[in-house]
Amino acid sequence: MNVGILDDLRQEFEHFATAVAVDSGEWIVRGFIDVHRNIYTISRNTKVISKIIELTLFPVLARFAERHNYDLILSDHQNHYPDLTFVGEAGNRIAVDVKSTYRNSDQRVNGFSLGSFTGYFRQRQSTRNIRFPYDSYSTHLVLGIIYSRSDNAVDEQRIYSFR
Numbered sequence: 001m002n003v004g005i006l007d008d009l010r011q012e013f014e015h016f017a018t019a020v021a022v023d024s025g026e027w028i029v030r031g032f033i034d035v036h037r038n039i040y041t042i043s044r045n046t047k048v049i050s051k052i053i054e055l056t057l058f059p060v061l062a063r064f065a066e067r068h069n070y071d072l073i074l075s076d077h078q079n080h081y082p083d084l085t086f087v088g089e090a091g092n093r094i095a096v097d098v099k100s101t102y103r104n105s106d107q108r109v110n111g112f113s114l115g116s117f118t119g120y121f122r123q124r125q126s127t128r129n130i131r132f133p134y135d136s137y138s139t140h141l142v143l144g145i146i147y148s149r150s151d152n153a154v155d156e157q158r159i160y161s162f163r
Contacts, residue, residue: 012064039160050100081130092138100145
């Protein structure tokens, strides 16, 4: 395992919250905007929230890659492993899979899905549903993001105008 990158990533993500939320805890991303400048509120749907977390995270990871001389390769497909690959100067590959979930309580989270134990986990030279063969990676990391859900009701039918 590449311990150096793990320590570097931990240090990078000490300040990740500022890329996602303001000091009061409210998210920086407030909604989706269309070409007519209408803003649609973010739903409580976990897939939407997970995608927002990923989109907010990718620029942070791109800056990290640049500072540490890694090439960053994003997955070509939504359901392929990993979400991104760092490639070092010597060609070593580091898989990073981004997972997010919400807290159920102070002591429990909803859980993470780490994929099925078929395909590339068993056939480690396969390229099915994976960016590069599983056994070509020197390190496999899961970046887990745990967030708190708001009890405030979200009016998903409300559209705001940005004029």
